[in-house]
Each structure stands twice: as C-alpha cells, then as structure tokens.
Amino acid sequence: MKLTPGLRLKSAVCDTEVVIVRPPKEPVTLECGGAPMGGEAGGAVSSDHAGGTLLGKRYEHAPAGLEVLCVKPGAGSLSVGGVELTLKGAKQLPSSD
Amino acid sequence: MNRPVFMDFERRWAISGLEDLTGHAGEAVLPKRDFLARLDELSGRVEELGERFGVALGLDHSVFMGRAAILGLTRRGQTSCNGTCRLIESGDGWLAVNLARPEDVDLVPAWLCRKGDDPWKAIGKTARRCSTADLIERAAMLGMPVAAIPFSRHPGEGRDPDLSSQTRRLSRLDPGLRQDDGLEGGRRPVVVDLSSLWAGPLCGHLLTRIGCRVIKVESTTRPDGARFGPATFFEELHNGQEFVTVDFATPDRLRDLILSADVVIEGSRPRALRQLGIDRDEVMSQRPSMTWVSITAHGRDDARVGFGDDAAAAAGLLAWDRAGRPVFVGDAIADPIAGLTAAEGAMASLLEGGGHTIDVSLSGAAAWVADAPEIASW
Missing domain, CATH: 3.40.50.10540 (Crotonobetainyl-coa:carnitine coa-transferase; domain 1)
Structure with a gap:
C-alpha cells in the first residue's frame, strides 16, 4: 500500500488509527501491534509491540522519512520492519498568535 | 437621525486604533456592528x-x-496582522486557517491529502473544491487551528455552523x-x-x-x-x-x-x-x-485548538468589504x-x-x- 499524505490507516489488531503526515522516501510497510496496518482486522497485539499509541501524538521513522499522527489511540505500538517509531515532542508554542 | 450615529462610530473607530488594524492594506473596512462599544x-x-x-x-x-x-503591525485584509492566519474561501463558505506553529505547516499535506510546495497555494486551490464541514472535520482530527466563519457567502445560502458550544x-x-x-x-x-x-x-x-x-x-x-x-x-x-x-x-x-x-x-x-x-x-x-x-x-x-485570530473569525468578529469578502x-x-x-x-x-x-x-x-x-x- 502506498503511504500518501492524509491517508488514514487502521490497526489490524487494536484500536489505533493514524494519518500519514510525511510519506516515506521508499515504500515501507507500517505496522501496529506487530501486524501490517490497513490489513484485514484480526489477531492479537504482539507482546513485543504492545507499548500503545497516544492520541494527538506524532511518531516518526527517521530512516524512512515517515511521520504519522495518531488520531485514535490503541494498545499496539507502531513500527516499520519491526523497528518501533519514536514519539515526537509536544508542539512548541508560537511566539505570537 | 441615523447619520450622526454612524459618523460618531467612524470617528471612535479611527481614534481607537482599530481602523489601522481592520481592512485591506490600502483601504480601511468598517464593521457593521459597534464592536467598540462592547470592548x-x-x-x-x-x-x-x-x-x-x-x-x-x-x-x-x-x-x-x-x-x-x-x-x-498593520491591517493586511484577509491575512491576520501577524501574518500567520488567513481567511480562505471553501466550496460553500469561508474558513480561518492559522498556520501558527511550524507543525501546522507540516500538517497541510495531510489535511488536504495532497503534496505541495507552497502551503497557502495548496490550501487556496483545494479548499475551493471542498465543503467547510469536511475541511473543519479533518483539521480537527489533525489538531490544526482551523475554524468556520459563521456566515455563508451569500445571505440565505448555506447554513451557519452551530455556535451553541x-x-x-x-x-x-x-x-x-x-x-x-x-x-x-x-x-x-x-x-x-x-x-x-x-x-x-x-x-x-x-x-x-x-x-x-x-x-x-x-x-x-x-x-x-x-x-x-x-x-x-x-x-x-x-x-x-x-x-x-x-x-x-x-x-x-x-x-x-x-x-x-x-x-x-x-x-x-x-x-x-x-x-x-x-x-x-x-x-x-x-x-x-x-x-x-x-x-x-x-x-x-x-x-x-485555536489562537486569537482564528478564534475571532470563528466568532464572526470580522468586517466585510465592499466585495462581500471577510477581513x-x-x-x-x-x-x-x-x-x-x-x-x-x-x-x-x-x-x-x-x-x-x-x-x-x-x-x-x-x-x-x-x-x-x-x-x-x-
């Protein structure tokens, strides 16, 4: 599946939903709870990928250039090729609004 | 009898400094309501x-x-005085979009489902083809400061968003x-x-x-x-x-x-x-x-989420120019x-x-x- 900006993906094994913010430079498979996202629902969260996702947080896989935003939290954690995505910090405030 | 009321307002508006901050760079726009009295x-x-x-x-x-x-800062029409917020025409009304934080700029492609070098160009083009409701819903999902303006483009057309909340x-x-x-x-x-x-x-x-x-x-x-x-x-x-x-x-x-x-x-x-x-x-x-x-x-x-300019627009605290566009x-x-x-x-x-x-x-x-x-x- 091609990961394009704005694409919304559901986890196959938990409640997690993400939106692609920055697409990867090369095609990759995004997993949640150890299972490819966007696939047919079923199965359980792998114990190796059970860290969970947080609503409104952004996660990135720097080597692939991939960044996603969690729009629905769940029990599984996000990974690409088994490597967990890292959580990005809170948005800095603007200097004026 | 009505004439002095308006002239009085015009004068108060100018003295308050709001005239310099309301309207297009080359032309002040007066609001239709006496916002100053409320302030x-x-x-x-x-x-x-x-x-x-x-x-x-x-x-x-x-x-x-x-x-x-x-x-x-001075007035810039449909761009906020600080430059980060703009009033954008959608398929059925107007939006206020505030790209206040670098992350808000990053989120534009995800919001519109399209890549683009210039975020404002992409927003202007895409928003025209979308409904206000869809644009607001997606922006809310992504946590972007985007709000609908509670007036339809033409009176009697479209529906004002629910302001009850x-x-x-x-x-x-x-x-x-x-x-x-x-x-x-x-x-x-x-x-x-x-x-x-x-x-x-x-x-x-x-x-x-x-x-x-x-x-x-x-x-x-x-x-x-x-x-x-x-x-x-x-x-x-x-x-x-x-x-x-x-x-x-x-x-x-x-x-x-x-x-x-x-x-x-x-x-x-x-x-x-x-x-x-x-x-x-x-x-x-x-x-x-x-x-x-x-x-x-x-x-x-x-x-x-929201900041001062998009929240004011969401409240309808705007003026409308002669062409019927909000500022x-x-x-x-x-x-x-x-x-x-x-x-x-x-x-x-x-x-x-x-x-x-x-x-x-x-x-x-x-x-x-x-x-x-x-x-x-x-």
Whole structure:
C-alpha cells in the first residue's frame, strides 16, 4: 500500500488509527501491534509491540522519512520492519498568535 | 437621525486604533456592528471590579491594540496582522486557517491529502473544491487551528455552523454581594498561572495589578512562546510576577504549586492537564475555595485548538468589504477579549470568596463582542 499524505490507516489488531503526515522516501510497510496496518482486522497485539499509541501524538521513522499522527489511540505500538517509531515532542508554542 | 450615529462610530473607530488594524492594506473596512462599544463595556466592567480592590486600572484601548503597536503591525485584509492566519474561501463558505506553529505547516499535506510546495497555494486551490464541514472535520482530527466563519457567502445560502458550544459561559456573579471590599488586611491571594501567549497572561497581569501574588509557571522543555516574541510585550504582561520552571514530566511539584494557589489560570485542554495528573474537579474538591480560570479556544468540551485570530473569525468578529469578502478585525483580538473576560470572572470570584470555575473560551468571549448592536446606517 502506498503511504500518501492524509491517508488514514487502521490497526489490524487494536484500536489505533493514524494519518500519514510525511510519506516515506521508499515504500515501507507500517505496522501496529506487530501486524501490517490497513490489513484485514484480526489477531492479537504482539507482546513485543504492545507499548500503545497516544492520541494527538506524532511518531516518526527517521530512516524512512515517515511521520504519522495518531488520531485514535490503541494498545499496539507502531513500527516499520519491526523497528518501533519514536514519539515526537509536544508542539512548541508560537511566539505570537 | 441615523447619520450622526454612524459618523460618531467612524470617528471612535479611527481614534481607537482599530481602523489601522481592520481592512485591506490600502483601504480601511468598517464593521457593521459597534464592536467598540462592547470592548469598552468589557474594560469598563473590569475597571469597576478593580476599584473594588482599591486600584484604578486605567484600561484604555491599548489593552486590545498594544501588541500591534509594539510589533508595528498593520491591517493586511484577509491575512491576520501577524501574518500567520488567513481567511480562505471553501466550496460553500469561508474558513480561518492559522498556520501558527511550524507543525501546522507540516500538517497541510495531510489535511488536504495532497503534496505541495507552497502551503497557502495548496490550501487556496483545494479548499475551493471542498465543503467547510469536511475541511473543519479533518483539521480537527489533525489538531490544526482551523475554524468556520459563521456566515455563508451569500445571505440565505448555506447554513451557519452551530455556535451553541461556543456560547459565553462565564459564571454571572453579582459584584454587589460583599461590602468588605479589596484585599487590605487580608492575605494576598496567590495566583498560579500556567497559561501562555496573551489571554491567560493578560488575566494574570490584571490580577497582579489588583494586588495578587502571581507565580508564572512554565515547563522546562516548553516555555511560554511569547518569550520569543518582543521582550517589551512579555515584560509588560509579567511585570511584578515570580517565575518558576517545572519539569512537567514529573508533575509532583506542579501539583503542589496548584494546591497552594487561591487562583489557577490555565490555557490547556482538559485532556492535556489530565495527562499530567491534574484534574480540575479533583483539585477543587480538595480546595473548595479555589478559583479555577480555564481558557480554551472553543470551550472545555471542545478539543479543537485555536489562537486569537482564528478564534475571532470563528466568532464572526470580522468586517466585510465592499466585495462581500471577510477581513480581520484587530490583531488576535479574541486574546485580549478573553483575557479581560477571564480577569472579570476571577476578580468577581475573589470578591465572593472563591469556589468558581471561570470557563472562558476565546471564540465564546469574542462572540459576545461580535454580537454588538448594528450601527445605524446612513
């Protein structure tokens, strides 16, 4: 599946939903709870990928250039090729609004 | 009979400084409603409460226009004075889009489902082909400060968005209840201010001026963004306050500070505070005489984010040019309106001995100003 900006993906094994913010430079498979996202629902969260996702947080896989935003939290954690995505910090405030 | 009314308004509008901040760069645009009367009414109410504390606050129009003066900002039509917010035409109405933070710019391709080099070009092109409702829903999902303008492009066409969640919910307090006014003889109320930017700090500033001890609390990793703006503005708002930085990742110190306060000012979504282990209801059950001032973009039960310009637009606090296009009124004007509204509620609550939540939303406070009486026409 091609990961394009704005694409919304559901986890196959938990409640997690993400939106692609920055697409990867090369095609990759995004997993949640150890299972490819966007696939047919079923199965359980792998114990190796059970860290969970947080609503409104952004996660990135720097080597692939991939960044996603969690729009629905769940029990599984996000990974690409088994490597967990890292959580990005809170948005800095603007200097004026 | 109507003529002098309009001329009087035109003159007041020009003198207030709002004329310089409302309309296209080359042409001022006058609003159809007397927003200025509402701004004056609001400052007047805060002024009166200040007198109950024995302080003449001397509020003039600089409370609304002072930041623009410091920054040298002027009107830019459909772009906000500070440049980050724009009024954008959708397929069925108008939106205010505020790309206030670098992350908001990053999110544009995800919002519109298209790649593009120039975010504003992409927004202008795509929004035309989409409905306001769809654009708002996707922006809310992504946490972007985007709001619908509560007017359809042509009168009678389309439907205004539901503003019921944005109504003004400041507790209505009777300031005539207590006779022993002011803070003299009593302990100085302690205010813990967790807020940032303009609205919350303005409330903290006014509470400092009536004699409260105000402690400004900032996260060690995420200081008040206004620190990176003009120093004079930040210093004016925080003059006479104490500063504390707290690691929000280990929030015990934050909790202790909050529990020691008579007044808490915060500008966070309830979810964000709960993630730090701070729950308003729980804190107030431990400290029933506390005054909790909550400042949000669109209300405590609305998770959408927002800043001063997009919140003002969401409230309809705009002017319309001769071609029927909306333009911004003032500089992030929902911020000082909300700050004064919050201060009014906090001061009234202090006079009553506390125990209130002052629930102020930027768009709700601005909606009261936007709802000003129409100016009699020529």
